Amino acid sequence: MVPYLSEEEFELFRRLIRKHVGISFSSAKKFTLQRKLTSRLSGLGLESYRAYYHYLLHDKEGGWELRQLINAITVGQTEFFRHVKQFELLANVVLPQIVTQKKTAKKLRIWSAGCATGQEVYSIAMVVDDMLEDSNDWDIKILATDIDTDALKFAYKGLYPQDCVQQVPSEYLRRYFKKRVGKDAGFCVVGKTLRKNILFRRLNFMRSGFSFKSDIIFCRNVMIYFDTGVKKKLINNFFNVLERDGFLCLGHAESLIGIDDRFDLVSRSIYKVKK
Ligand SMILES: C[S@@+](CC[C@H](N)C(=O)[O-])C[C@H]1O[C@@H](n2cnc3c(N)ncnc32)[C@H](O)[C@@H]1O
Structure with missing residues (x-):
């Protein structure tokens, strides 16, 4: 009992x-x-x-x-291309602006903060690779962090059952995943093109220092579990590592109202650091 x-x-x-x-x-x-x-x-x-x-x-x-x-x-619920409109905005609004700003330095830094089992970070990596025609000329790093070590191990492995990759557009599935056979039949594994720029790390928002200077931070469906005091500290830490003109993407049920007024809302829980 x-x-x-x-x-x-x-x-x-x-x-x-x-x-x-x-x-x-x-x-x-x-x-x-x-x-x-x-x-x-x-x-x-x-x-x-x-x-x-x-x-x-x-x-x-x-x-x-x-x-x-x-x-x-921890609640690790996630999926590929979750809140799909945000990924459309990433491709059509956010990345084009960052790419224009960074066209000389050709350095891009994105952080998936609270990445759970990895679907979010791989979705980001697919959009970035697809969008940047000359991606090999760019210095790209995508940091994927979570506090949950089991989720991180899963993310690092990048091995997903077929029904998990249903939301991945078929062209991306063909390009970025490999179907497994033998004992892993029925699973798809993330290919090298996506993996090469991703770093997985354990990071606890309540403990670790924030040092990854980022152009874009995704922290989606994480703050819903925090109270206002913790949210304020977290957003302040994100603010400190975001580049000027950097973007912060939150989950659809999350907002910065009453939390931090140093950001402008772009669309659909995507914020930009105020000028
Ligand atoms: C619901 S998942 C969100 C996954 C993904 N961002 C998405 O939107 O699909 C929330 C994640 O936040 C992580 N998390 C919760 N508290 C955390 C903390 N203090 N530091 C770092 N990660 C934390 C959990 O382990 C979990 O994987």
């Missing part, structure tokens, strides 16, 4: 999680958290939430268990 998580214990974990990950668990999500904690408890052979809480505080393995908990509580 799943042991009951008392209000007091819920509060302890809620605070711990907010402090380390930024995610705010509302009271409505108490049973979701209880379920996730129970699976960690049984994995460690612990009998109470309090024992688990102390285990986390005094983790002798340098934070390993905290990482496992983080992997369990």
Whole structure:
């Protein structure tokens, strides 16, 4: 039987999680958290939430268990070309402006912040490669980061079941993926053209320094889990690493209203640093 998580214990974990990950668990999500904690408890052979809480505080393995908990509580829902209109805007509005600004330096930096299992960063890489005819002459780096190490491993592998790549336009599928045979039959793997410019890294927005100077940052469907204070800090950090005239793409349900007024809304949750 799943042991009951008392209000007091819920509060302890809620605070711990907010402090380390930024995610705010509302009271409505108490049973979701209880379920996730129970699976960690049984994995460690612990009998109470309090024992688990102390285990986390005094983790002798340098934070390993905290990482496992983080992997369990993060929501990695994603898909290729999610919010497809944003990718159309990336191709037709955002990239043309950046390419014009950077035509001499030929240096392009994009960050997929909260990349989950990689569908977002590969979608970006496809659009960039397709759009830049002379892409080989450009110094392109696309940074893909997430706090969830399981999601990152999956992203790095780049191996997706067929039904996962349904939203990928057929021309892109043909150009950028390879169909697997044998034990991976029914899967497609991302090809070298996309991989060559992508760097995968673990990064916790609440802990790590932000140093990747970016022309475009995608941070979509991440802030919805954060409260206003955490959102403000995160956006301020993004502001500090965005180039002048840089773009910030948020999820459709996210906005900068009441968070930061140093950006102009371009369209569909795409923002540009104000002049
Ligand atoms: C719903 S997914 C969004 C994936 C993708 N950006 C998209 O829109 O399809 C949210 C991601 O944010 C990551 N995340 C949550 N808190 C984080 C933190 N503090 N630092 C870094 N990543 C975090 C989660 O691990 C998860 O993979």
